[in-house]
Amino acid sequence: MRDIVWTGFVSLDGVADSPGSEAEGHRSGGWVMATEFLPEAFALKGEEMADTSALLLGRHSYEIFAPVWRDSEDHAAYRDLPKYVVSTTLEEKDLLDGWGPTTILRSDEDVAALKKEEGGSLYVHGSLELARRLADAGLVDRYHLLMFPVLLGAGRRPFSDADRDKQQLTLTDSDSYANGVVKLVYTVG
Template sequence: MTRELVWTGFMTLDGIVDSPGGVVEGHPQGGWVLSTPMDPEAFSLKGEEIAETSALMFGRRSYEDFAPEWNGSPDHAAYQDIPKLVVSSSLDEADLVDGWGETRILRSTEDVAEVKRDEHGAGGAIFIHGSAELARRLAEADLIDCYHLLLFPVLLGTGKRALPTSEHERRDLKLRDSATYSNGVVKLVYDAVR
């Protein structure tokens, strides 16, 4: 049995995932999620994901950004004790945040593939939040099984992308779910076709 690997994220219409929460995240036009008119229904996907999540996966930079914010946060309480997987060739055990559940460092794409192979059937869906570089690398290795996208009505032109940007074999996706919201956000849930 194989565990499902899901990339979930906020994305602009032109495929940028950079700095949705603010300029402090690095993009000069950051904060595009917060500047979009609020419609709580548009974020219902995030609540649905909590029930499906058996582990969280991050690249090093996203882990370093999210761990201090999410650890102990009432908004992310459901993720407190869920196992975390951090894919990094440079992070050490001493760099991990204390008190945020079991955390394991994976060193390579091959390690991610090994975690996906759930020989004992005890796993479940692993969700990657943010982590654009990691998501792109895993997609190019055909390890991502599902994409949960909240597409925002914004064009930035440049910035980080989570979807593959280099030449690779064609990969088809099958739409599992979609919805549109009053603020122009579109929910798109795609399964990888294999």
């Protein structure tokens, strides 16, 4: 069985919307870039690259990441990895060439079936709607959060506000950095 890991940047008030730029949709987009860069605060991202056996993305995040990450040397480790995009609207003709094998999954049930296969961890970057749905379906095994010292107010969050049973998390790794970023790694259950 494969683990599903949601990884993302979040503000202190839990917003994960548009960390890279305003072009992603939020009026305060690019809020990660406004924090002093310290390599040690981003070391988790390198650890994730080493652990990732495949990427699992929502359609919107796929469309943002694919053209940038395909040609990025910082993301070269992801180039040939399998990618899975969960979408009811994306078509094969919409997939980007040159970014490794990509499979379109049409439902959370397809994700559950993929999770049951042999293989390593599936990492979900961004993909906030997908993150909420997978968590509500009990499919997320671990959360990797880099919490930034900013309050954004409105914005999309990775966690659902659905009325469901409490889900206990176990903190398995944490650290804080001089730039105010806090690393939090939780396992579910």
